[in-house]
Amino acid sequence: MTITITGTIERRNIGMGAWALFTDEGVTYEILKGADKSLLKSGQKAKVTGQVREDVMTIAMIGPVLEVKSFELISSD
Numbered sequence: 001m002t003i004t005i006t007g008t009i010e011r012r013n014i015g016m017g018a019w020a021l022f023t024d025e026g027v028t029y030e031i032l033k034g035a036d037k038s039l040l041k042s043g044q045k046a047k048v049t050g051q052v053r054e055d056v057m058t059i060a061m062i063g064p065v066l067e068v069k070s071f072e073l074i075s076s077d
Contacts, residue, residue, distance in 0.1 A: 002069065004049045005029070011042045018060035021048055028063035032056065035068045045074040 007023035009031075019031040019040050031040070032053060039046060050068040058065060 002051055006047045009041060009044045009046060012062055014060040018062060020062055029066040030058055030060055030062050032065050032067040039071050047072045047074060
């Protein structure tokens with residue numbers, strides 16, 4: 001199932017490190033490795049479309065794993 005969510009990108013220093021999307025509703029998604037590097041900047045707001053991967057486990061285990069399909073950066077102006 002494809003979802004679209006808005007939130008803030010953050011780097012978590014767990015194990016080798018992990019990228020997360022903290023939604024405006026308070027849900028944390030772990031961003032699956034391989035996401036576009038221009039998305040992965042701490043503090044950046046984005047609207048992300050992707051798929052929650054139930055078949056993937058990670059060491060960080062900070063939330064559901066989100067495979068990013070596309071995203072739109074949100075200006076902080």
